[in-house]
Amino acid sequence: MNGTTNNDEQSARAAAQMRQQVLGAPDATCGKCGGEYFENVFKVKRVSALMSPNGQETMVPMQTLRCLECGNILSEISDFSAPAQEESAEEPVPKAKNM
Ligand SMILES: [Zn+2]
Numbered sequence: 001m002n003g004t005t006n007n008d009e010q011s012a013r014a015a016a017q018m019r020q021q022v023l024g025a026p027d028a029t030c031g032k033c034g035g036e037y038f039e040n041v042f043k044v045k046r047v048s049a050l051m052s053p054n055g056q057e058t059m060v061p062m063q064t065l066r067c068l069e070c071g072n073i074l075s076e077i078s079d080f081s082a083p084a085q086e087e088s089a090e091e092p093v094p095k096a097k098n099m
Helices: 003-024
Strands: 038-047 058-067
Touching: none
Parallel strands: none
Antiparallel strands: 038 058
């Protein structure tokens, strides 16, 4: 009997399931060039002494993504190209005419 193993197995299974779901999701691509690969880059915000809790100017790194192909910075979902998916998913349900 080993409870921890059981727990590990469960979380491992959940992780595998999550991975499966992510792998099945469509690839996000660069809104400029359609590139599929990105690297982590940081934008640094200077928080002024007036706004900073400790009264000193602070640097706050904000992680964002940069397209490896064209160097485009993708910080928001709208920076990516729209997913090339079947439209039925987002389309409003057409009015039923079978009445
Ligand atoms: Zn790009």
